Amino acid sequence: MTVRVGKMTFSDWISLPYKGLHTDTFIFHIDALNGLPPFEYRDPLQRLAAHLNNKRHGASLWIQVVAPGEWYLMEVKRSLTLELGLSVPYAITPVGRTPEWLEFSRPPALWHSSNYNPPVVKEKPLPVSQEELKCMQVLARIQEGLGLEVASLAGLDDDVSINALVTLKAKGLAGYATDPEEPNEKKSKSTKSLTPYWQLTRKGLSLAMRSWGIPAGVEFTDRKEESPKHARTPHRHISRRWPAWLRSAYPHAEVWVGWSEVRLPETSVLPDGLAWGRIQGFETLFWLEVGDEHKSTEKIELITKTRLAEALEFCQATGVRLVYAQLSPNWVQKAAGWACVDMSEEVAVIMGNIRKFGKLPLVEWGRTTSN
Numbered sequence: 001m002t003v004r005v006g007k008m009t010f011s012d013w014i015s016l017p018y019k020g021l022h023t024d025t026f027i028f029h030i031d032a033l034n035g036l037p038p039f040e041y042r043d044p045l046q047r048l049a050a051h052l053n054n055k056r057h058g059a060s061l062w063i064q065v066v067a068p069g070e071w072y073l074m075e076v077k078r079s080l081t082l083e084l085g086l087s088v089p090y091a092i093t094p095v096g097r098t099p100e101w102l103e104f105s106r107p108p109a110l111w112h113s114s115n116y117n118p119p120v121v122k123e124k125p126l127p128v129s130q131e132e133l134k135c136m137q138v139l140a141r142i143q144e145g146l147g148l149e150v151a152s153l154a155g156l157d158d159d160v161s162i163n164a165l166v167t168l169k170a171k172g173l174a175g176y177a178t179d180p181e182e183p184n185e186k187k188s189k190s191t192k193s194l195t196p197y198w199q200l201t202r203k204g205l206s207l208a209m210r211s212w213g214i215p216a217g218v219e220f221t222d223r224k225e226e227s228p229k230h231a232r233t234p235h236r237h238i239s240r241r242w243p244a245w246l247r248s249a250y251p252h253a254e255v256w257v258g259w260s261e262v263r264l265p266e267t268s269v270l271p272d273g274l275a276w277g278r279i280q281g282f283e284t285l286f287w288l289e290v291g292d293e294h295k296s297t298e299k300i301e302l303i304t305k306t307r308l309a310e311a312l313e314f315c316q317a318t319g320v321r322l323v324y325a326q327l328s329p330n331w332v333q334k335a336a337g338w339a340c341v342d343m344s345e346e347v348a349v350i351m352g353n354i355r356k357f358g359k360l361p362l363v364e365w366g367r368t369t370s371n
Helices: 038-055 071-082 130-142 147-154 158-170 202-211 234-240 242-249 297-316 330-337
Strands: 003-005 008-010 012-014 025-031 060-066 090-094 144-146 174-176 197-200 254-260 273-279 282-290 321-327 347-352 368-370
Touching (some): 008 038, 038 060, 060 071, 144 234, 234 242, 234 254, 242 273, 297 347, 330 347
Parallel strands (some): 060 090
Antiparallel strands (some): 003 008, 012 025, 254 273
16 A cells, blocks of 8 residues: 655555554565665665655654565665665564564654554556566666566566567557667577667656656666666676576576676675575575686786675675676686685685576585586
8 A cells, every 4th residue: 555755655654553652654665576686775765764754753664575585685774774774763674574673773753643644645556467567677777678688687588578578568668779670789599689679668667666666756876787888798698697597507596586787885896797596505696707808817816806705795794605607718717716715615606608508517615616
């Protein structure tokens, strides 16, 4: 039940009973599988909280996260802590569990009555299927992409994604960013045709933003994929295909969601691709680096050492394991391998051939493996 405060909307409202009194608590719902990395909610949540603090004195915020594992929720929480939290008391819990008093960032205001219901917003259901919505959410982040790239990031079969995009075009929610009759890249057996590129219409982008709980008028540029100057390159195509690559290579693993070119909090390096799931029973981040054969052996070794160290530190902050992957020509793998020594049991390094989609070596904790 969507409710409104001033110009902002929230997923719902509740008056939580504590010590015989009641809170004035607004709810913001987050689905971990909706195409957004957890840290990208920080800015819109800060804007929503500031508006709530201004318009509804004494209100608090309850952020509910639905996720298949624990890492996503912990990163939502950590990203807010790094930025001094929100301007209203807030609690973050899994969906279905009411926060305890001490789980709020600070004690929420309490009232004698619970009769402070905000106005309810009558909203129409989104005019799209779940598959179409997933494609819209991916395009809202990457701006434009190939059908196979959208399928990978949305966690859909290629044909399902392409059919969904065609349907979205018929509904006026998406369209071609390039002419499908004039390919700008050569065709490849492994990727079928690399055209057309798809993008959302203004109406499609608006619907995608609403599906994330972002009210109209709230700027949300943090959602965008990093390094837009590298769009439409083979490098970017591989980074976007990373989740599909993993699902093909490890059919018994769970790959819940993935993102390309995502900026991580308190981390100076930028992974080409990042996926989140579970393998061999461990909740894991799959970190992708696409090798650059234009650098020297010494430079590749130094870069790999730095990136691996920061990737491991990032994973350790929220207690997940790390699979660090290098996709590159064989000589680049060899150079990078010199940096992968003395590893703990919480990390595995895998080296794959950049030209062999869906092929990866076995994951062995504490070791480096290659095809």
